[in-house]
Amino acid sequence: MRSALWLSLSLPALCASAVVYASSDKVFDRTVAAQPRGVVDISNVSGKIDVKGWDRPEVSVHAELEDDVERVDVASEGSHTTIKVVLPSHSHGGEARLHVQIPKDSELNVSAVSADVTASGVLGAQHLSAVSGEVTAELMGGDAEAKTVSGDIKLKGHGQAVRLRVSTVSGDVHVDHGAGDFEASTVSGALVVSLDSARAVRAHSTSGDLRFEGKLTRGATFEASSVSGDLNVRASTEGGYEYEASSFSGDISDCFDVKSERTGKYMPGSRLQGTRGEGAGHVRLKTMSGDIQLCDRS
């Protein structure tokens, strides 16, 4: 009887302590010296990677680690700093939430599996990749490449011209206030792009829709294609552009009061072509079954 009473009292206490133990993360902090224009590599499987640029010649790492995480390796050698979350072998769990500060002119390479990635205040080139995690980054003037399998990509610029490359398999892509050269590809994700001044744009999707809005520089080139996705392009430019939109079975419309014409008498297919303004730039849009809308007004 007494042992039963003891058990009934001790069991809830044991469970409560287990819950407290399970939720208590380990904290990791480390700061190492780094070159102002060095390279910083960061990798993490699960959790989060948050990177900020700062003025100090140091890399600072603050991490909250679940118990399944074995350790965080931080190594600095020459111009190279590496931060790597290490999991026990045969473990796929274990979240690590990394908060990293790096010299703002550093080149940044981030690789994640299901961790979300955010980067801000980094002036150097950025190469950000994740499998299912979301990638969010601020474009500060350095070239950027963002790549995911199923995660979304969100990039926000300040109008500085950069070379920007994004690709996803099924994730959506959102770009705001980008500028310069832009290249994007997706299978089924949506591409929603707003560029302040674009020199060259190339976008391709299999079934995802593209929505572009923005200005092109004089003589810019814009090429977009999709198999079944719709292309909605509102691109304006001072020098105007020659345009050609072709679709096998999709509808083509514009805001120029120009009608598309059939490409063949007996086969499906239509084409819209002409020149706006001086025709300094080139716009080419192609789909198989997706609809195309083209306008030179925002």
Place this chain on the structure above:
Amino acid sequence: MTGREGPDGRTLVKSLGELPQSIEPPRDLWPTIEARLGGIEAPAPAATAAQSIGRRRSARLRWLAAAAMIASVAVGVWIGRSLLPLPGAVPGARSPASAANDTSAVTGAPTALDAAYVADPRYERQRAELLRSLQTRLAALPPASRAKVMASLETIQRAKEDLERALGRDPGNALLQELLVNTYQDEMRVLTDVREASDPGEGI
């Protein structure tokens, strides 16, 4: 009748209008006709030989017609298999017709069809290798990501089939050829991304 008489004693007429509307036979001809019709059941040997030749000619014509039909069907199948893209066909496999009609070696410029079906053994090898390990690679991805990748690969497969079907209707369509090539490139990119994403310690 107002005509003159000819040398044989017959009356000559100047116009058809001078002829009588009808002439009654001097006797009933039907019994003779009926008797001759009845005799047809047992044809003369000369008539049998003529009919036999006619039947042989007719049979030969039928054989020729059948052979022509088979030949035209065969040519149709050959054109269909060798010139038009088939659903599920691998683009790297260059069509025999394309190879046979290859003028690019002479002109140095690839034809539109060749542009869409460039034979590249490296591409074939890489794709086959990536497909072999796909299941293992997918298993290493997070479940939500795995489902999305599989859905995307299905999307690519559908896009390829749609494009190949459309190209079957309009084989010379450069727009469709370009989109098909892009779609094959997309497939390779996804397969490569999946491989890299599932490699421990490697980023995509």
